Amino acid sequence: MASLYLHFPFCKQACHYCNFHFSTGLKNKTALISALKKELVLRKSEVKTPLQSIYFGGGSPSLLSLSELEEIIGLIYIHYRVLDGAECTLELNPDDGHPEYLKGVYNLGINRLSIGVQSFLDRDLKLMNRAHGATDSLRILDEVSKIFDNYSVDLIYGMPGSSLVEWQKTLDRVLAFQPPHISAYALTVEPKTVLHRWVQTDQIQLLDDEQVQQQYDHLVQRLESEGYHNYEFSNFGKQGFYAVNNSNYWKGLPYIGIGPSAHSYDGASQRSWNVANNAKYIQALEKNRLPLEKETLTPKDRYNEYIMIGLRTEWGVSKGFIETQFGPIYARYLEEQAEKQIAANYLYWDGDILRIPVKARFLSDGIAAELFMLHLA
Numbered sequence: 001m002a003s004l005y006l007h008f009p010f011c012k013q014a015c016h017y018c019n020f021h022f023s024t025g026l027k028n029k030t031a032l033i034s035a036l037k038k039e040l041v042l043r044k045s046e047v048k049t050p051l052q053s054i055y056f057g058g059g060s061p062s063l064l065s066l067s068e069l070e071e072i073i074g075l076i077y078i079h080y081r082v083l084d085g086a087e088c089t090l091e092l093n094p095d096d097g098h099p100e101y102l103k104g105v106y107n108l109g110i111n112r113l114s115i116g117v118q119s120f121l122d123r124d125l126k127l128m129n130r131a132h133g134a135t136d137s138l139r140i141l142d143e144v145s146k147i148f149d150n151y152s153v154d155l156i157y158g159m160p161g162s163s164l165v166e167w168q169k170t171l172d173r174v175l176a177f178q179p180p181h182i183s184a185y186a187l188t189v190e191p192k193t194v195l196h197r198w199v200q201t202d203q204i205q206l207l208d209d210e211q212v213q214q215q216y217d218h219l220v221q222r223l224e225s226e227g228y229h230n231y232e233f234s235n236f237g238k239q240g241f242y243a244v245n246n247s248n249y250w251k252g253l254p255y256i257g258i259g260p261s262a263h264s265y266d267g268a269s270q271r272s273w274n275v276a277n278n279a280k281y282i283q284a285l286e287k288n289r290l291p292l293e294k295e296t297l298t299p300k301d302r303y304n305e306y307i308m309i310g311l312r313t314e315w316g317v318s319k320g321f322i323e324t325q326f327g328p329i330y331a332r333y334l335e336e337q338a339e340k341q342i343a344a345n346y347l348y349w350d351g352d353i354l355r356i357p358v359k360a361r362f363l364s365d366g367i368a369a370e371l372f373m374l375h376l377a
């Protein structure tokens with residue numbers, strides 16, 4: 001099975017924490033859509049298995065009109081094999097979806113929305129420079145839940161100045177809708193963002209790690225008590241509503257990324273990424289050239305990535321898989337490196353699978369780093 005990701009690199013305005021590839025000037029929109037369509041056709045032979053998921057991400061793909069979405073989806077169906085019932089997701093900003101648009105999107109075969117709510121506090125939304133307010137989110141959740149069975153809500157915790165009580169109230173408001181899926185990310189300070197400048201110049205005070213962890217631990221506890229599975233560090237799904245697109249990525253299945261800055265992986269050792277520049281992307285495709293760079297992953301790269309991702313998911317890290325994929329040296333290394341972490345109750349064996357206990361989940365990345373292979377090629 002494979003997945004297709006399509007990156008639409010335009011936004012209404014720049015959120016202060018965001019370092020994704022996007023532009024706020026829409027003047028190249030038409031040329032960029034033509035380039036996306038050309039890339040879709042030029043790369044069709046790269047995908048050897050049917051698509052189990054299609055994902056419109058960005059940027060803000062909910063700035064695509066219904067007719068633009070229809071053309072792109074039509075092209076995907078002409079040139080790619082798409083499984084019956086494949087998941088087809090559109091990222092939606094709460095200020096973009098009026099009811100006619102939502103119905104139109106649904107009628108085009110988009111069967112899942114990922115809604116960028118982020119917070120229910122206008123104070124936070126202003127600080128983040130989001131284009132929507134809390135009332136937009138309440139309206140969109142009400143409308144989406146009438147049309148779509150499957151949708152996800154994106155939230156951000158650890159906001160500067162936020163309290164645990166405010167975070168609890170945000171979760172109350174989301175859970176009133178019982179969305180089938182919730183993604184919640186800690187606010188991170190990325191280089192070259194307004195937030196980064198504010199932190200560097202002491203204009204803003206971040207929460208300390210302990211306060212952020214409290215919000216995360218509360219999130220896990222609360223959502224699990226409401227019947228959600230924390231199947232990946234930041235992702236929570238009701239049974240049958242895990243995100244297919246992201247799950248395939250975490251399981252190491254192949255995906256193709258179309259659009260500027262999009263990444264692709266062949267499911268074995270080849271990874272590639274498109275240029276993160278709209279003008280260069282358009283110019284290359286006008287000349288029928290693919291604007292991408294490639295790398296070949298070494299077994300060590302793949303082992304480290306498997307550890308990093310596996311420990312963040314409910315599927316864990318399988319010693320048997322490591323032995324067959326990478327050989328006995330890697331399996332032995334894993335066992336030896338895990339010993340100290342097991343003694344400190346940061347890891348445990350569940351048969352052949354190595355997992356992180358719930359109470360240490362917040363520390364997943366640091367625990368995984370202790371198991372990385374640093375020296376073998």
Ligand code: SF4
Nearest residue numbers: 011014015018058059
């Ligand atoms: S809408 Fe999304 S992609 Fe665009 S600037 Fe905001 S966070 Fe970044």
